[in-house]
Amino acid sequence: MSYIISFRLCAIYYCPMENDLLFQFINVNLQVDDFEILNGLNFNICKGEFVAVIGASGAGKSSLLRMFNALTSPSSGEITFRGIGIDADIQALRKNVGVLFQNPVVFNGTVRENLLIAGRWDQNISQTLDHEILSALDQVGLGDTKLTHHARDLSGGEQQRLALARTLLNHPHVLLLDEPTSNLDPKLAREIMDQIEELREALNLTIIAVSHDHMLMRRYAKRVIILAHGKIIGDGDFKTLDKSQAFEDAGLLKNEVKDAT
Amino acid sequence: MRPDFYVLSWNDLLVSLLFIAFSLFLIKKWKLGLENTLLIGTLRTFVQLTLMGYVLTWFFDQQHWAFMLMLLFLMIVIASYEGTRRQKHEIPHFFPAMLVALLGSAFLILGTILLFILDVEPWYSPYAAIPIGGMIIGNGLNSTALTANRFVGEMKHREREIETLLALGATPKLAVYDAMKTSIHAALIPNINAMMTVGLVQLPGVMTGQILAGIDPIIAVRYQIMIMYMWFTTATLANMIMLAIVYRQYFTSKLQLRRELLREIS
Numbered sequence: 001m002s003y004i005i006s007f008r009l010c011a012i013y014y015c016p017m018e019n020d021l022l023f024q025f026i027n028v029n030l031q032v033d034d035f036e037i038l039n040g041l042n043f044n045i046c047k048g049e050f051v052a053v054i055g056a057s058g059a060g061k062s063s064l065l066r067m068f069n070a071l072t073s074p075s076s077g078e079i080t081f082r083g084i085g086i087d088a089d090i091q092a093l094r095k096n097v098g099v100l101f102q103n104p105v106v107f108n109g110t111v112r113e114n115l116l117i118a119g120r121w122d123q124n125i126s127q128t129l130d131h132e133i134l135s136a137l138d139q140v141g142l143g144d145t146k147l148t149h150h151a152r153d154l155s156g157g158e159q160q161r162l163a164l165a166r167t168l169l170n171h172p173h174v175l176l177l178d179e180p181t182s183n184l185d186p187k188l189a190r191e192i193m194d195q196i197e198e199l200r201e202a203l204n205l206t207i208i209a210v211s212h213d214h215m216l217m218r219r220y221a222k223r224v225i226i227l228a229h230g231k232i233i234g235d236g237d238f239k240t241l242d243k244s245q246a247f248e249d250a251g252l253l254k255n256e257v258k259d260a261t
Numbered sequence: 262m263r264p265d266f267y268v269l270s271w272n273d274l275l276v277s278l279l280f281i282a283f284s285l286f287l288i289k290k291w292k293l294g295l296e297n298t299l300l301i302g303t304l305r306t307f308v309q310l311t312l313m314g315y316v317l318t319w320f321f322d323q324q325h326w327a328f329m330l331m332l333l334f335l336m337i338v339i340a341s342y343e344g345t346r347r348q349k350h351e352i353p354h355f356f357p358a359m360l361v362a363l364l365g366s367a368f369l370i371l372g373t374i375l376l377f378i379l380d381v382e383p384w385y386s387p388y389a390a391i392p393i394g395g396m397i398i399g400n401g402l403n404s405t406a407l408t409a410n411r412f413v414g415e416m417k418h419r420e421r422e423i424e425t426l427l428a429l430g431a432t433p434k435l436a437v438y439d440a441m442k443t444s445i446h447a448a449l450i451p452n453i454n455a456m457m458t459v460g461l462v463q464l465p466g467v468m469t470g471q472i473l474a475g476i477d478p479i480i481a482v483r484y485q486i487m488i489m490y491m492w493f494t495t496a497t498l499a500n501m502i503m504l505a506i507v508y509r510q511y512f513t514s515k516l517q518l519r520r521e522l523l524r525e526i527s
Contacts, residue, residue, distance in 0.1 A: 069428055070516075071517055073515055073517065091430045091431075092430075094427065094429065095429070099428045101421070101425065105421050117426070117429065118430060118431070120431070121435050122430065163425075167429070170430060
């Protein structure tokens with residue numbers, strides 16, 4: 001019954017202008033070893049949006065996020081990026097669609113080496129001047145970090161910022177966030193999310209963030225997609241969905257919602 | 262005075278059975294329960310090597326390039342199978358990868374030795390091709406089998422690292438570069454160490470054998486030097502060919518890491 005109610009909250013989301021359509025998911029399914037992870041996903045993502053994908057653990061959030069930069073491909077269905085099949089040019093797509101993982105990978109070496117790791121295959125990055133690197137560090141709030149510091153000596157929050165700066169050197173238009181702050185304390189999590197929101201405005205980024213923490217997400221995201229058991233059971237703004245059962249159906253407690261508002 | 266030859270007769274060989282008898286005695290005394298296994302091993306060593314001796318003699322008598330190439334190919338097939346068997350985890354298409362790696366390195370290195378270093382006449386003389394080929398194949402097998410195991414372990418260990426690099430726009434080859442480097446290092450460093458200490462700590466088997474068979478140590482040493490260089494190059498080349506094939510098995514055509522293959526690795 002509740003699924004039927006929720007279904008009405010998933011009206012197809014149109015972008016204000018046709019050119020603004022960034023991602024389109026058409027009947028996307030993902031099956032791994034007979035196990036259905038994502039089921040019949042249909043939605044659009046528009047340029048400049050900050051979309052939160054919310055759901056309990058095991059709902060398929062991370063699998064969904066991995067599809068935006070083609071780290072995972074759907075078993076059936078179609079995904080387009082700017083109107084063309086998402087796997088037309090995967091390397092170009094991945095430079096365009098950066099990702100920040102839950103536990104950032106910091107490579108053995110200095111901060112500078114970490115930032116220039118993409119210089120191994122990208123001429124543009126290997127020629128990146130120090131002032132560009134410093135400006136990237138500045139953008140993520142690591143301005144006073146020495147480039148010669150050993151990257152693995154940085155704190156958890158600093159490593160996350162370093163990973164963000166590394167992604168920014170690719171000049172992405174989309175940023176994917178996979179529970180980027182779940183290992184940080186609430187104050188630090190807020191700081192990093194504020195930084196990301198600033199970046200979104202400054203660089204006109206589109207942000208898709210996966211999280212189980214919808215209290216944090218509702219501060220930043222205008223739109224929320226609620227996933228439960230691999231299906232979208234809610235897609236819209238927080239206020240509209242708060243009036244529905246969708247959060248509860250997704251296994252997220254109602255009192256959490258009340259606390260946050 | 263240097264003896265010309267030490268000939269080992271069948272009777273002499275019987276005396277060497279005393280070694281086994283002595284081991285049996287020790288094993289029994291300590292109640293290790295290995296008597297039957299040891300007896301089977303002793304018998305198999307004798308039967309297999311004796312048969313091999315006759316087979317080799319027959320092959321050597323053929324004096325035909327096709328026979329020599331056939332025997333080498335057979336050795337490579339067996340070595341590739343053995344390499345596959347030694348993997349802790351199943352690597353997709355590992356047998357053909359080994360086959361190509363061993364064929365490639367044996368062809369190049371054995372060819373160079375027969376044609377340009379030893380100037381063997383005729384080039385397919387099995388007296389040179391089979392033992393040197395055997396060393397190349399054996400060494401290639403040991404090295405690649407080890408590297409492959411290590412490489413797969415490194416991939417598992419660096420799964421997130423590899424995906425981070427892919428996500429930054431790297432090709433699969435660049436994403437696994439560090440894993441390849443570490444596993445090749447692990448395979449080649451023992452070879453380099455052997456080159457550092459050879460002659461100081463141990464006398465290599467080939468050299469010892471040649472000296473026992475009456476060859477001038479100065480000549481035996483030259484052979485050994487060539488063999489050391491040959492070993493290193495075989496290991497390098499075979500590992501690179503094998504890894505170039507193997508790493509591709511872990512990625513899809515869409516530049517995605519096949520994580521399901523790594524999940525089975527402990």
